[in-house]
Amino acid sequence: MTGGYLQVKEFLAPALAFGLAFALTPIIRRLAYRIGALDQPNSRKIHRQAMPLLGGIAIYLSFWAVAALSLFLLEGSSQLRGLFWGSSLILALGLYDDIKGLSYKAKLAGQFTAAFVLLAYNIKIEFITLPFQDITFLGIFVVPLTLLWIVGLTNAVNLVDGVDGLATGVSAIASIVMFALTWGEFPLIPVLALILAGAALGFLPHNFSPARIFLGDTGSLFLGFMLAGFSIMGVTKQATFTTLIVPVLIFGLPITDTFYAIWRRIRNGQPIFKADKGHIHHRLLDVGLTTRQTVLVLYFCSIYFGAAAIVFDRFAGFSSYFIPVIFALFLLGLKRLDSLSSFLSAANGTPYLDRTKERKKGM
Template sequence: MVYVTLFLCFIASVLITPLVKKLAIAIGATDKPNARKVHQKIMPRLGGLAIYISFIIGFLILRPTDDSISAVPIIIGSFIIIITGVLDDRFELSAKVKLIGQLLAAGVVVLGGIQLEFINMPFGGELQFGIFSIPLTILWIVGITNAINLIDGLDGLAAGVSSIALITISGMAILMGDMFVMSVGLILLGSTLGFLVYNFHPAKIFMGDTGALFLGFMISVLALLGFKNITIFSLIVPIIILGVPISDTFFAIIRRFVNKQPLSAPDKSHLHHCLLRLGYSHRQTVLIIYGIAAMFGLAAVIFSQATLWGALLVMGVLLIAIEVFVEKIGLIGKDYKPLLKFLSQRKFG
C-alpha cells in the first residue's frame, strides 16, 4: 500500500503543479531575475504548494501511525511553514518574519513531544540533554530548514537533493523497521519527484520558499525521528545524509563571518555558483551535486552499518574529501587570504 500511495502522490503532484503555476502567475507570486540569480526571465514560484497538497493527499490515504509518535504536531508545523512560504513567495517577507514562522513550526513539533532528549555513549552510559533538549531540537529543525532553502539556486537542485535525502532516510527506516518514518518519507518523495518533472532544467516553475522551507522542515523532522535517542555515532548519520546542504550552509556562514556580513546576506559563492564559474553547464552542475548528495547518502548507510573503527574511517575519508573539494572549487570564496588572516589572529586553547 505504501508504494501505491507513493505512485499516487507522484501522479497527484504531476497533475497539480500546472494548476499551481497558473495560480502563482495570477496572484503575482513570481521570481524576477537579478544579479544574484541564475535565471534570465520572470518565473512563477509557489511550486512547493503542489508538493504539500500531494503530500497531504498521500497522508490522508495512507494515514501512517506510530504508538510513540503523534502526527498532528508534524502536520500543524508543516502548515505553519507552508503559510510562511506562501506569504514570502507573494510578498517577500523579511528574514526575521520568516524565522518567526520557522520557530513557531519547530515549537509545535517540540511541544508535541518530538525532542532530542539523550544519546547513548559508545562505551556505555547516556548523555542526557535535559533542559537543552528543546533548544537543540529547535536549532536542528530551523538549521536544516534553512540549509535546504539556501541550496535552492538552480533548476531542480533543492528538489533533487531533497529526494536523494528522502530515499536514504526512507531506506534506512526500512532497515530499522520504522514504518512511520518510511511511510511519511516515501509519500513526500513521490510528491517531490512529481514536482521535479516541471522543475528540472529548464524549469517551468520554481518551488519557491514554499517548497524549500517545507522540504527542509519535513526532512529535519524525519531525520530527528529516525535517529533520535541513539548512539552518538548514529546521531552523525542524518548529518552525513544532509551533507550537501549542511556543508554549503557551514561555508556560507564562514564567508559571511569573515567578511563581516549579516548571516542573511546573499552571495554568489554557494556550491552551485562555484561549479558554474568553473565552466560547468546548468544541467551538469545540478547532476554533479546530485552525485555528491548520493555519495553522502551511501556513506551514511555504510557508516550506520559499520563497526566503531569502520565508522571513524568513513568519517575521516569524508572530511578529507570535503576539504579537497572545497579547496578545489573555492567554496569559501575567491580569495583565501582574508580567511587565513582571520584565523591567524585568533588564539585557540
C-alpha cells in the same frame, strides 16, 4: 500495522504522490502567474526572466493527501498531527514570503514558531550517543538543540535552492536514504519518507533545467522542515553513535554548504544572512559547468553522503574512522573549487553568471 499493509504502501503511496504532484504542478504554475507570485531576475540569480513560485504547494498537497490515505490505520498519531500543523505553518510562512516578501527576522521567528509546534507534539531530540560513551540524555538542552536542528536544516535546504531542480532532487535523495535507514525499525517514518520522495520526484520534471516553476520558499522551507522532523522521529531515536553522525551525513550537502556560507560571509565581513553568489552551485557554474551538469554533480554529492550514512549505520564501529575523511575530502574539494572559481573569474574579468548575462544580451 501489518507487514502486508506496509509493503502495499511502499509501492503504491510514493507512486500516487508522484502522479498527484506531477498533475497539480501546472495548476499551481498558472495560479502563481495569476496572483503575481513570481521570482524576478537580478544580478545574484541565474534565471533571466520572471519565474512562477509556489511549487511547494503541489508537494505539500500531494504529500498530505497520500499520507492521509496511507496512514489512516495509525489512529490518533500525535506526532503525525504535529507534523501536519507545523508543516502547514511553515508552508504559510513560505507562501507569504513568496507573495509579499518577509525580512529574515520575520522568517526566523516563523520558523522557530513552527519548530515549537513539533516540540509541543513531543517531536524532540532527547539523547545523543558519543564515541566510546553510553547514551547521553540532553536534559535542559533538549529544547535548544531540537530548535537549532529544525530551524538549521530548514534553512540549509532553502539555501541550496539556487539552481533548477537542486533542492527538490537533494530532498528526494535524502528521503530515500531516510527510508533505507528506518525501514523495519519504525512503523511511520519509512512510509512518510517514501511519500515525500514521491511527491518531490513528481514535481521535479517541472523544476529540472530548464525549469517551468520554482519551489519558492513555499517548497524549500516545507521540504527542509519535513526532513528535520523525520530525522528526529526516526534516525535520532536509535540508541547508537549513529544518533549523532547519521543525520548529519544524510544532509551533508546542505549542511556543508550552509556552514561554508556562514564562514565565507564572516571572513568577508558580511552579515551571515546576506545572500551572495558563493554557494557551491555558483562556484560550479563559475568554472564553466552548465546548470544541468551542476545539478547532476551535486546530486552525486548527495548520493555520496547518503551512501556514507547507510554504511556508517550498518558498520558503525568500522566506518567511524572514515567519517572525518569523508568530510575532509569534500571540504578540500570545496576549497579547490573556490580557488579555481576565483582564478577563472579574475582571468576573465567577471564571474561566469555575469558573463552568461552579457552573452545573452548580445544574442
